[in-house]
Amino acid sequence: MTYSEEKKTFIILYQSGGINLSEWQDFNGFDEQSFFGSFIHETPLFFKVFALFILGVFVFIIYKSVRSWMSNNASPLIKARSKAVTKRTEVWGGSGESSAHTSYYVTFEFEDGGRLELQVRDQDFGLIVEGDRGELLYQGTRFKSFDRVKQTEQLNF
16 A cells, blocks of 8 residues: 555545544643653653663664675775785674674785675685685775686696
């Protein structure tokens, strides 16, 4: 149902007496009998401060995530010759009944000596070997791809 259809339905119900708006005229916000009213008036200050702190942490995490996402989207796609110099993993979670999660990182060194560590997918992590040279494509802090350049040297086994 579209907004205009809902609006027409509301008007028809109101005109036919199906909706009583007088019930809403006495609404004075949250009184002391409601959940929020009792939380505001009866909860000790420590719990109010703790609840506000937890809410603030959630708001901060969401803000940082959205800011990082927007910054990466605004960044240009950069393609640069680089070398994979190190790889590392970070394992977190996994206590008790919960499963562990692994994040994969590769540090790339550019021709000018600058380095950049990017989080990569597990499939890419498995294909990149330390010492590989190639074309790195990234956007902000987002890894896009790494196209390895094959060595011209013959490998002796």
